[in-house]
Amino acid sequence: MKHSANVFGVWLALISLFVQPACAGAARWGAIDKTGKLAIKAQYDHLQPFSEDLALAQIAGKWGYIDKSSKTVVPAKYDAGNSFIEGLACVKQGQRWGFIDKTGKTVIAPRFDDESWFSEGLARAKVGNKFGFIDKQGKEVIKPQYDYAYSFSGGLAPVVIDGKQGFIDRAGKIAIKPQFDVSKEHVFVNSFCGGLANVKRDGHWGFIDKTGKLVIKYQFVNAYPFSEGLAPVEVSGQWGYSDPTGKLAIKPQFAQAGSFSEGLAPVQHNSKWGVIDKSGRWVVKPTYDNLSSFSEGLSTAEEKGLTGFIDRTGKTVIKPAYKFAYQFAGGLAPVQLAGN
Helix, strand or coil, rough: CCCCCCCHHHHHHHHHHHHHCCCCCCCCCCEECCCCCCEEEEECCCCCCCECCEEEEEEECCEEEEEECCCCCEEEEECEEEECCEEEEEEEECEEEEEEECCCCCEEEEEEEECCCCECCCCEEECCCCCECCCCCCCEEEEECCCEEEEECCCCCEEEEECEEEEEECCCEEEEEECCCCCHHHHHCEEEEEEEEEEEECCCCCCCCCCEEEEEEEEEEEEECECCCCEEEECEEEEECCCCCCCEEEEEEEEEEECCCCEEEEEEECCEEEEEECCCCCCEEEEEEEECCCEEEEEEECCCEEEECCCCCCCCEEEEEEEECCEECCCCEEEEEECC
16 A cells, blocks of 8 residues: 555656566556446556546557557657656656657656656756756756755645755745755655645654644654545554644554545555544455555455455445556556456
């Protein structure tokens, strides 16, 4: 179970970080609709979820983009790529990253040293060993000067300076001075969600507001961003959920806990996954090997090495038959067939 980033577009962009290159003879990828029907033939080495009506697809080691009819919109000629967000997609040619539009036209020439995506009109840009930000014309808005940077959220972006994390505004001005611990496992998620950001100091996690004021004291072993008013937090080896005041709305009792989506959250108990509502009540008993957050009313559900889909009541809607499956987006879910 991966924690969601709470912003759907960012979640899609992050998927590429976890995608492994396809091996020769590996099972093919296609996409199913909500009845389980194969809507896109299994013919790809890899297929990512649809975003802005296009999906990143790998063929013969190269990446391009297809539409929901499986028509190739952008030919597979890139070494890597991200999903479309705010009308542009980051693609890699050789050792450099740039951006294309939905026709495949190069909008920003490949000249950056790391992948990126646009959020609130700006994208981080790595040049050499430093990060800055560009606009959609490729113009440098904030010069590369940070040891690390993440996307803007709520008008602020996390940056790392001299081993400490702080936040900058869209002009590049320090809004919250660097003072927080840099946590590698949270480098993708400590952005503002619901007006609060999870930050770490002296080994413990708390939450600050956009002025930098500590709203929830440093008390958690682990903490993820707020989603639908609740944040997964770890206390003494068990996960529960905090409300925006720091009160434990759902007491720590789970081995793992995912973010709330559509009013429900996947949690692990006694090595199995189930689903709870915001009162902490079991909606789906913990009987699954793995579950995702809900998307478009369905969650992936893994049993005995195969993945299918369940609805909000726990009813199996699509039987476990796939080696891997992404969540539904735009009415379709990419799946990897179980056989060669």
